[in-house]
Amino acid sequence: MRFAYCASPNLYFYVALNSCYATCPARTSSSSFYSECYACPTYDCYYCASSGLCTQCSATDNRYLSNTSRCLPNSGYYDDGSNSLAPACNANCLTCTTSATYCTTCAAGKYLTGTNTCAACITNCAACTAATSCTTCNTGYTYTAANNSCWLNCSTISHCSTCTYTTSLACSTCANGYYLSTNTCPACITNCLSCSSGSSCTTCTSGYTYTAANNSCWLDCSPISHCFTCSYTTSLACIACASTYYLSSPTVCTACISNCLSCSSPSNCITCSTGYAYNSSSLSCLVDCSPIYSCTSCTYSSSLTCTACATNYNLTGNLCVSTLPCTFTYCSSCTQNTCIHCHNGYSLQNNGNCAAVCGDGALVSGEQCDDGNTNNNDGCSSQCTV
Numbered sequence: 001m002r003f004a005y006c007a008s009p010n011l012y013f014y015v016a017l018n019s020c021y022a023t024c025p026a027r028t029s030s031s032s033f034y035s036e037c038y039a040c041p042t043y044d045c046y047y048c049a050s051s052g053l054c055t056q057c058s059a060t061d062n063r064y065l066s067n068t069s070r071c072l073p074n075s076g077y078y079d080d081g082s083n084s085l086a087p088a089c090n091a092n093c094l095t096c097t098t099s100a101t102y103c104t105t106c107a108a109g110k111y112l113t114g115t116n117t118c119a120a121c122i123t124n125c126a127a128c129t130a131a132t133s134c135t136t137c138n139t140g141y142t143y144t145a146a147n148n149s150c151w152l153n154c155s156t157i158s159h160c161s162t163c164t165y166t167t168s169l170a171c172s173t174c175a176n177g178y179y180l181s182t183n184t185c186p187a188c189i190t191n192c193l194s195c196s197s198g199s200s201c202t203t204c205t206s207g208y209t210y211t212a213a214n215n216s217c218w219l220d221c222s223p224i225s226h227c228f229t230c231s232y233t234t235s236l237a238c239i240a241c242a243s244t245y246y247l248s249s250p251t252v253c254t255a256c257i258s259n260c261l262s263c264s265s266p267s268n269c270i271t272c273s274t275g276y277a278y279n280s281s282s283l284s285c286l287v288d289c290s291p292i293y294s295c296t297s298c299t300y301s302s303s304l305t306c307t308a309c310a311t312n313y314n315l316t317g318n319l320c321v322s323t324l325p326c327t328f329t330y331c332s333s334c335t336q337n338t339c340i341h342c343h344n345g346y347s348l349q350n351n352g353n354c355a356a357v358c359g360d361g362a363l364v365s366g367e368q369c370d371d372g373n374t375n376n377n378d379g380c381s382s383q384c385t386v
Helices: none
Strands: 012-014 019-021 028-031 036-039 054-056 063-065 071-073 093-096 103-106 110-112 118-120 125-130 133-137 141-144 149-152 160-165 169-174 192-197 200-204 208-211 216-219 227-232 236-241 245-249 252-255 260-265 268-272 276-279 284-287 295-300 304-309 313-316 319-322 331-334 339-342 346-348 354-356
Touching: 054 063, 103 110, 110 125, 133 141, 149 160, 200 208, 216 227, 236 245, 236 252, 245 260, 268 276, 268 284, 284 295, 304 313, 304 319, 319 331, 339 346
Parallel strands: 012 036
Antiparallel strands: 012 019, 028 036, 063 071, 093 103, 110 118, 125 133, 141 149, 160 169, 192 200, 208 216, 227 236, 245 252, 260 268, 276 284, 295 304, 313 319, 331 339, 346 354
């Protein structure tokens, strides 16, 4: 039959177009017996066999050859039932059928609804089965069912509180007590709440104050008046009060009685100030006159001053001198246990006794002579002996 239609016996005659071809054109099959081209019976084939099954598909049609010899749409495309070119699915669909918006599977981060549309998963969710059920979070994120969220898991960087993720996890801020250094969080100094380096604290924990001189956070007891040492757990508590105060409660230092250096209560003075002694009868610290013998009344400012002496004693300077004859040999005035002045011809020694003065011209007991000097070989020796 080819001889009837084509000039050469090597050509194929395509009846539908009334033309001759060296090879049958696309969308046709060839019959070598009749040397004719026949249109493929289905629109999906790029080339087909005489049986009507596809033998080749067109990449530009977005189709591939299946094992059933059909040209089926590539993933992301669908068959509209009439065109060889398979249209693209909606961007939310991974695969679709019959129309661009009738999804059968969804793109990453989307889930298939009951109406075959694709809706977005929660933020940073890579795959989910519903809006409230994320199955896989994006890299670097962790799912929490309690609040149905994918959150950046900063815990892989120790003590990191906030972080970001692009190609890898990067810490943005560290937890309290730590500072950011080359994507790590080293510790600040003890009791430091926030710092920019290991040697620069910007905020101390509650109850503590920073001292730049020695780069330390120390317990600041000053909010509790007169507190000397303190501690801090959930709140500031005084442990010991300053001198002249006692701890009446964990946050109150109360003054001791007047002239009391340390006490445990208003009625229990432990140590009186210098120059004072505790009187249990009056529960007070009174000026202690006892260092000045026989002194009955005294005052104390920077030192003890006697103002009155006992009977038979006169106030001389800051001493109570006995008006009774002294019992010390050659002593002219004394307190009960100390000689103050000696008789003429005697001098008060360091040991408190009165000794004759050789060479003063006064002959007294214990001297054989006294010529008014201490020269030898003049009749009276330097020891007042003949």
